[in-house]
Each structure stands twice: as structure tokens, then as C-alpha cells.
Amino acid sequence: MFWENFGNLSYSTIDGDEIAVVYFRAGYEPGQYHSEKEWEARLTIERSKAIKSPSIQYHLAGTKKVQQEVARLGVLQRFLLESEANLVGQLFTGLYSLDLGPEGDEVIKMAMENPDRFVLKPQREGGGNNMYGDEIKEFLEKVKDTPAREAYILMDKIRPPMQHNYLVRGGTEVKLSEVVSELGIFGVLIGNEKEIMINKFAGHMLRTKLSSANEGGVAAGFGALDSVFLFD
Template sequence: MFAFDNNQTREKYINLLRQNPNGYVLKPNREGGGNNKYDDEILKLIENEENHLNSYIAMEKILPPKCTTCLIKPNGKHLLHVECINEIGIYGTMVTNVDTNEEYINDVIGYLVRTKTTDTNEGGVATGYSVLDCLDVSQNNNELSKIFSQEL
């Protein structure tokens, strides 16, 4: 991950993006979805609005494994077998004393799984790009496989 606010490294990072725009994502320093820049959008931003780069951070794109997943449309009547990727976020909590650096709590408290089709870059659930999902950690999911292999 890198930012563009340091004049000593700015040009180096811009050159990295020019050489491989498909390997990075530019994320604005603000909340909300739909504002990330990918692929050719990165090159356009560099060429047309280079002075706006300070409001972005660049992250190396993570390329998760793809899997075939069953998605049920909102009406519940259609089952789609599509190629998807899963994004797993781990939540933690930490309580420390800033004066003594004493750590009282440092625990994993949960996770969130978002699943989206491989043809989209965005990942927001509220914006309709992805769905909330759960992990299947069972060793034997034959019954689920039978259910999901049938059309509803």
C-alpha cells in the first residue's frame, strides 16, 4: 500500500502504476463505495488529474481463487450457477492503555464474507455488487450439493 503525498517517492509509484495498472486499485481516502479506480481508469486519472492522486492510496490487487457458486435471485425462484470470488474480512477488538502499552483485550470477534461475481470490481453489498455469505467449514456437504445442483 502506498500514498502519493511524498514528493520523493511519488514519481516512483506513478511509474509502477503506469507499468502495471491492472495490478493495483486506487482507493479514495473517504467512505462509501463505487469510487475506486481500476485498470484503464488508473491511467486516465494519472494522465488527466495527476494532482488529485494525493486523495488516493494505491493497493496491490489481491487475486483470490475463483469458485462456482449458487446464487438465488431476489424472487427466490431462480438458481444461478456462476463464477464468483469471496472476500473475507476478520473483525477484531483491542483495548490497551496508551500510556503503558498494556494490552487488556486483543481478540478476533467475528468475520464477514462477501461474495461477488468475477465480472465486477466493486464489492458493496448495499450497492448490489455483492451478497453476504457464510463459510462452509464442514467436511461433508453432499446434501447441500444435491440441493444446489437442482433448479428451483
């Protein structure tokens, strides 16, 4: 691979062919950057002309902390029309900051008094990182007076309607069970700091898990792929 710089931009080639797209299969958490070499590589890619999936802006926009800040009253109105912001705001569940200070202290008190109502989320992706129930209470007791709490947000637990269905997964018995589902929407967004060129719907994925399970990631082994059935 060869990188050549032009001012603040660069391009990369392999055997003379310019690299057009960089897809990040990893690099979504600090532990995956083992030295300065990895951070330098990420910076080089971000400065390049290649399309990044995701770019650092979209990567950060998908973090739990940014989601929590966007859910604050009045923030959506900076990016959407008032009517659009009101519609989008109806889709939010409760998201709460644990930043040091009186507001964060009240949130921690609320969580410790009723931990079964919430999910504690770190800035991680891929499933298996969230905390529930008494685990929340025990963890917050340890970090409530330290900056470590700021790496997490608190979210109201979503309680979707239960259904009866079969989960087909390797190594487990197939039987009729109580399950809940989560619908994810895929989108395509291409843009830069000045302009959005493409922003459109690109499909969906339905994940289903046992109603008794906290996590629902398919790759992590907690859930299964499902199909949508629409009816009147």
C-alpha cells in the first residue's frame, strides 16, 4: 500500500489502483488501538479522499453519549425543522447523562433506587457490554464519585410486546417460547462537512430474542434473525 499526500488530503494505492472505500470491521473502541501506529493509521485514512464507512464524524454520531445529548430538549431543533424534530423526539426513550455534577448525581440516585427500570450503557458496540438490574446498582456504587461514571449513559429499559415464536439456533433446542423483537433500519449517508449528497433508506433487519434475555445481538449469540409480517 502506498500513501501520497496533497495538502490536507491524501490518496492510497495498491498496485497502482487508488483505494476508493475503507470499511471498518474493527476500530470502534479504544482497546483496538494498541499503539500510536493504529491511531496514526486512522488519522491517515480520515485525511484521505477515500469514502470511509464510517467516517469519524458518523462514527461519533453513533455513540451512546452523542445519542444521549441529541435527546436533550431543544437539540434536535438545531438540525431539523420544528415539526420534524417533534416527530423524531417521539421515538426517543429516556436517556440520561452520568456526568459529574448535580444532574448526574440525581440520575445515579434514580438508577440505584430502581435499577430494574434501566439499562447502563458504555461507549461500545457489538452487544454484551450493557448492565442490568442489581449489576447497575453494584457498579454505580463503585464509580459514583469518580470520573469513570462519565463513560456511561443511563437509558430507560424498552419493554416491547411479547409474542410466541420459535428460535432456531445452533446447539439449542427448538421450542415455542416467549420472545420480543427489535426492528433496525439501514440507511446510506454520503457527505462531507459542507454537503450531504445521499441520505436514503436501504433496508431493514428484525432481531428476535427470548423475552427473558437482556442482550439481543445475533453475532454474540443472544438473538436470531427474523422476518417482518404485516397485518391490519
